């Protein structure tokens with residue numbers, strides 16, 4: 001079976017990480033001084049948090065990186081006790097080579113319950129002489145202050161389209177895959193700042209064995225085109241519920257796109273469509289409400305139709 005490209009092309013050096021320059025610059029300065037603090041990597045999925053932790057350990061430890069680096073998942077259902085045992089086992093042997101300490105990468109640290117977090121804090125303190133911790137999380141606000149205050153915080157942002165495209169070009173060249181400029185634009189749109197999603201989309205689209213263009217990208221990722229989403233919203237806002245509903249049926253039934261994904265795309269498109277400020281405000285408000293209803297179990301089609309109907313009525317258009 002073909003290797004998964006996100007792993008095959010995981011950067012091994014900080015230099016290769018795209019779109020997070022200020023972070024990689026600071027990490028490189030730690031490598032130069034060989035002085036690494038406990039760190040918190042916060043940010044959305046697929047933007048390079050795990051990758052930076054791996055690359056840092058490669059640059060710090062060279063060939064002995066795998067002896068001095070370990071990766072654990074805090075959301076492991078067996079909980080903090082297992083994590084603690086694993087940390088203890090790893091930390092009690094001395095660092096290998098000329099390393100002063102080992103690195104422990106704790107993924108999804110914000111998945112730990114508030115009750116379990118003080119135990120993590122104590123564990124960090126207990127091994128502070130032999131280990132440095134890198135905690136990764138999507139939302140740093142889920143972590144208790146005593147953990148945050150013991151870490152240098154790095155906020156990872158969604159990666160911008162140019163940087164995503166740069167990475168995709170390199171992978172496509174290595175793999176000998178032809179991609180049109182429209183194909184790259186579509187991949188960047190689908191990725192929405194998530195490099196993992198971009199690389200997976202490229203691999204899926206290239207599996208068709210053709211040149212990768214807009215059509216192959218939207219088809220293989222089951223994503224609506226930006227224009228289709230804008231047309232859907234513009235028709236509803238203009239009061240044409242029938243037309244909006246036809247577009248919706250095509251997206252849900254023919255193209256097989258999920259209602260949740262459509263709402264996410266509508267959220268992205270809401271500020272792009274041709275509408276005045278107050279319409280956009282109402283649009284955002286209704287998108288939020290519909291997203292909530294779907295996430296709490298409401299039927300996707302009914303909720304989105306109700307959303308479009310609401311927009312198409314006078315009260316939605318005029319307040």
Ligand SMILES: Nc1ncnc2c1ncn2[C@@H]1O[C@H](COP(=O)(O)OP(=O)(O)OP(=O)(O)O)[C@@H](O)[C@H]1O
Pocket residue numbers: 005006007009010011016017018019020043044045046047048049050051052107136137138159167195196197199
């Ligand atoms: N900034 C980046 N530069 C280059 N490749 C990247 C970058 N971010 C992600 N990737 C690619 O996406 C894959 C997944 O990235 P990574 O594991 O670093 O995500 P993450 O931010 O830790 O996400 P999660 O919160 O889901 O764990 C990597 O193996 C790599 O191929």
